[in-house]
Amino acid sequence: xxxxxxxxxxxxxxxxxxxxxxxxxxxxxxxxxxxxxxxxxxxxxxxxxxxxxxxxxxxxxxxxxxxxxxxxxxxxxxxxxxxxxxxxxxxxxxxxxxxxxxxxxxxxxxxxxxxxxxx
Amino acid sequence: xxxxxxxxxxxxxxxxxxxxxxxxxxxxxxxxxxxxxxxxxxxxxxxxxxxxxxxxxxxxxxxxxxxxxxxxxxxxxxxxxxxxxxxxxxxxxxxxxxxxxxxxxxxxxxxxxxxxxxx
DNA sequence: CATTCATTTCAATATCTATTGAGATATCGA
DNA sequence: TCGATATCTCAATAGATATTGAAATGAATG
Numbered sequence: 001x002x003x004x005x006x007x008x009x010x011x012x013x014x015x016x017x018x019x020x021x022x023x024x025x026x027x028x029x030x031x032x033x034x035x036x037x038x039x040x041x042x043x044x045x046x047x048x049x050x051x052x053x054x055x056x057x058x059x060x061x062x063x064x065x066x067x068x069x070x071x072x073x074x075x076x077x078x079x080x081x082x083x084x085x086x087x088x089x090x091x092x093x094x095x096x097x098x099x100x101x102x103x104x105x106x107x108x109x110x111x112x113x114x115x116x117x118x119x
Numbered sequence: 120x121x122x123x124x125x126x127x128x129x130x131x132x133x134x135x136x137x138x139x140x141x142x143x144x145x146x147x148x149x150x151x152x153x154x155x156x157x158x159x160x161x162x163x164x165x166x167x168x169x170x171x172x173x174x175x176x177x178x179x180x181x182x183x184x185x186x187x188x189x190x191x192x193x194x195x196x197x198x199x200x201x202x203x204x205x206x207x208x209x210x211x212x213x214x215x216x217x218x219x220x221x222x223x224x225x226x227x228x229x230x231x232x233x234x235x236x237x238x
Numbered sequence: 239c240a241t242t243c244a245t246t247t248c249a250a251t252a253t254c255t256a257t258t259g260a261g262a263t264a265t266c267g268a
Numbered sequence: 269t270c271g272a273t274a275t276c277t278c279a280a281t282a283g284a285t286a287t288t289g290a291a292a293t294g295a296a297t298g
Contacts, residue, residue, distance in 0.1 A: 034274085034275095035274075035275060035276095036273095036274065036275080039275095046274080046275060046276080047275090047276075047277080047278090049275090050275065050276050050277080051276095051277095054276085068274090069273060069274050069275085070273095070274065070275085071274080071275060071276090
């Protein structure tokens, strides 16, 4: 991950429709969603949707595959973790006290909410 | 952290000068840097710098304080961790296998590089 | 209290980005 | 192959954002 890539990703995520698409696809999981389904969820015309999806794909945040008549889009998770790493890496060189709280804030988000007992 | 805030932060970080300022301030630590020093580092005219700094401040990524004739800017670290949390939170609801690698990628970045022995 | 220094504000302009609608392309089934 | 479906591409327009230079503000110093 270099600066140029990071800028592209931030630009991609700075647009409401695109941010929603990314979050939708992240939640949709590895199977992804057809462009048409995304368009319905976003209430966006096909050309507009296509514009945003290709923007996201260029930034490396989503990938696409053809499946019959549909084109299926799915999130590219490593891009997100690389981005986060890019954001935090520099700050941690000599300032680990800064990033440790960030990690602490993140950790609970990755615990599977399986039972009511939290211990 | 809501969607609107996240959009503002991504927009703030999607501009080359602003991303560099944020990284500079993150590395500068809690003491921060005077606007003039930042301007030198960025080779940016004062009005241009001011435009970007106020953009960053509005997004909550930096804060400022007056110190004599100078205005000192410093990074707001919690905003970054909130942003990361916002990005990852949804995806982890039901998809912890997605976020765990992200965290694994992050963890080493927060280890203080103290000695040559890496074990 | 006038001068200098540090930074911001403002207005004009240039550049970049998003939306729209029409048409092109690709796939499938009859 | 024809028609229907799904998606993309293109060109025009509208809207948002960045840069510039000049002028204003606020704080320190003699």
